[in-house]
Amino acid sequence: MKPESIRKYRPFPPVSLPDRQWPDRTITHAPIWCSVDLRDGNQALPQPMSVEEKLEFFDLLCSVGFKQIEVGFPSAADTEFNFLRRLIEEDRIPGDVTVQVLVQTREHLIRRTFEAIDGAKRAIVHIYNSTSPLQRRITFGDATREQIRDIAIEGAKLVKELVPTVPQTEVVLQYSPESFSDTELDFALECCNAVIDVWEPTPEKKMIINLPDTVQWTTPNIHADMIEWMCRHLNRRDSLHVSLHTHNDRGTGTAATELGLMAGADRVEGTLFGNGERTGNLDIVNVALNMNSHGIETGLDFSDLPRLRHVYERVTRMTVGERHPYVGELVFTAFSGSHQDAIKKGLDRRERELRENPALPWAVPYLTIDPQDVGRSYEAIIRINSQSGKGGIAYVLDQEHGFDLPKTMHPQVGKYIYDHADALGRELSTDEIRDLFFGRFVNLESPMNLVDFELDNTAVKGEMLCHVTLEVNGETVRGTGKGNGPINAFVHFLEEAGHKDFKVSDYRSHALRGGSDADSAAYVQIQNLGNGQLIWGCGVDPSIEMAGLKALVSAWNLQHVEA
Numbered sequence: 001m002k003p004e005s006i007r008k009y010r011p012f013p014p015v016s017l018p019d020r021q022w023p024d025r026t027i028t029h030a031p032i033w034c035s036v037d038l039r040d041g042n043q044a045l046p047q048p049m050s051v052e053e054k055l056e057f058f059d060l061l062c063s064v065g066f067k068q069i070e071v072g073f074p075s076a077a078d079t080e081f082n083f084l085r086r087l088i089e090e091d092r093i094p095g096d097v098t099v100q101v102l103v104q105t106r107e108h109l110i111r112r113t114f115e116a117i118d119g120a121k122r123a124i125v126h127i128y129n130s131t132s133p134l135q136r137r138i139t140f141g142d143a144t145r146e147q148i149r150d151i152a153i154e155g156a157k158l159v160k161e162l163v164p165t166v167p168q169t170e171v172v173l174q175y176s177p178e179s180f181s182d183t184e185l186d187f188a189l190e191c192c193n194a195v196i197d198v199w200e201p202t203p204e205k206k207m208i209i210n211l212p213d214t215v216q217w218t219t220p221n222i223h224a225d226m227i228e229w230m231c232r233h234l235n236r237r238d239s240l241h242v243s244l245h246t247h248n249d250r251g252t253g254t255a256a257t258e259l260g261l262m263a264g265a266d267r268v269e270g271t272l273f274g275n276g277e278r279t280g281n282l283d284i285v286n287v288a289l290n291m292n293s294h295g296i297e298t299g300l301d302f303s304d305l306p307r308l309r310h311v312y313e314r315v316t317r318m319t320v321g322e323r324h325p326y327v328g329e330l331v332f333t334a335f336s337g338s339h340q341d342a343i344k345k346g347l348d349r350r351e352r353e354l355r356e357n358p359a360l361p362w363a364v365p366y367l368t369i370d371p372q373d374v375g376r377s378y379e380a381i382i383r384i385n386s387q388s389g390k391g392g393i394a395y396v397l398d399q400e401h402g403f404d405l406p407k408t409m410h411p412q413v414g415k416y417i418y419d420h421a422d423a424l425g426r427e428l429s430t431d432e433i434r435d436l437f438f439g440r441f442v443n444l445e446s447p448m449n450l451v452d453f454e455l456d457n458t459a460v461k462g463e464m465l466c467h468v469t470l471e472v473n474g475e476t477v478r479g480t481g482k483g484n485g486p487i488n489a490f491v492h493f494l495e496e497a498g499h500k501d502f503k504v505s506d507y508r509s510h511a512l513r514g515g516s517d518a519d520s521a522a523y524v525q526i527q528n529l530g531n532g533q534l535i536w537g538c539g540v541d542p543s544i545e546m547a548g549l550k551a552l553v554s555a556w557n558l559q560h561v562e563a
């Protein structure tokens, strides 16, 4: 912003709470969760959900484990009224799920709301009125505190009067001083206590006091101070569930909720992936998975986030950002080489150590949780672009295609694939990486092509004899070679044929995981005797011996292509 723009803003006043307790507390258990997707989410959607879509979303929320679900504002629109009626009349609300309905403290709306919940087994009736000085001045035309408090009291009285009109329904009561986040604390308290006095909750029949961060005007620590202050001063604290309802105007919905829980709140309202008005409501997935990542059970099951995201995006027509915590496309992806290296080492080591200690705590660099725990796969962890390193490329070849490359081969393969990604200026798919690896390093046939190789198995004095047919630069060469193994015999044959400019300096082989039936992979490193350069080649063949020879020919071809 320009300085002249900035001058019109003011700091937010802090709360005087010198003996605040929340900074020394930690979160040790999950709150009561309430999804408000079907109200806030729906109110905030450019294209609202149809009743069918809401029903699907409701079922999804139940399957995740929400036990309290705000189903809308039934007095505001027929769709919301009919939606709730369908849930009740078609017996779609699981026995352990309580539906919540929202309503302003206005008589006709409250009466209509009670018509909407009639017949539900259990329902939370959530009334609210706006309390902040800004709202009192602008929206209510300079209403006094007393007038605003009386609106709350009148609404609370009417609700109390209507509860007996729905005898089949167990009604739980909830009050929100809307715009709590910029209401003077003593006045928010006055309104809440006035409602508590009307409803007279008990420890056995608690009511909910919801303290909304309706608009985030300030930092999460001040929000926490406000919550702690309220928790200390509210009447009948042991008969209340104090609830948080944070929005995300400053991008701190999650932080404000977490600090609010430390400050004493018992309950959290929010939505999947933070949908909601303006910058959204609290992202419950984020807070719950943060808790899981500290070993806290939440009662919510986010083990199949891709499915949740898919349904959410389809029915809300919203999209989840690529960097969105836990669920975004890129959040378990490392492009940087050093990070890829660290992740690969971390995962490999964990795999080894798990054999000794199956209860090993999670500790892998750069990954706060195991992606598999939220339905993501390891494949997605490492992707290759021009900033990737050898470790990441080796990881992809290993995990995706079953090649366990020797460590000293990583730089050569990594550089080749890295240069390719750089030239293309984009990320490479795992199949492209495999194709590049094959094209450059595996079973190379030019300028040298191994046409035939037969081993005379009768070793004489520990030496084997091989019969070889080769093509080099299109010319056929035939001959024999002797050695203590097939590679050695072949090398001697090559020397006899005049190819003396290299020596074999390393050799590895293994069965190829996930490859075609029983294929083997072999890696041969040769040293160019002219310039000392070390070159790896790879061979793949059903026979481990042939794989080794093909690896040697590939290395030889690379030496002569590179020369």
Ligand code: KIV
Binding pocket: 128, 176, 178, 179, 210, 212, 213, 214, 215, 245, 247
């Ligand atoms: O954000 C808010 O203040 C609300 C209330 C109605 C709880 O949504």
Ligand code: ZN
Binding pocket: 040, 212, 214, 245, 247, 281
């Ligand atoms: Zn809200």
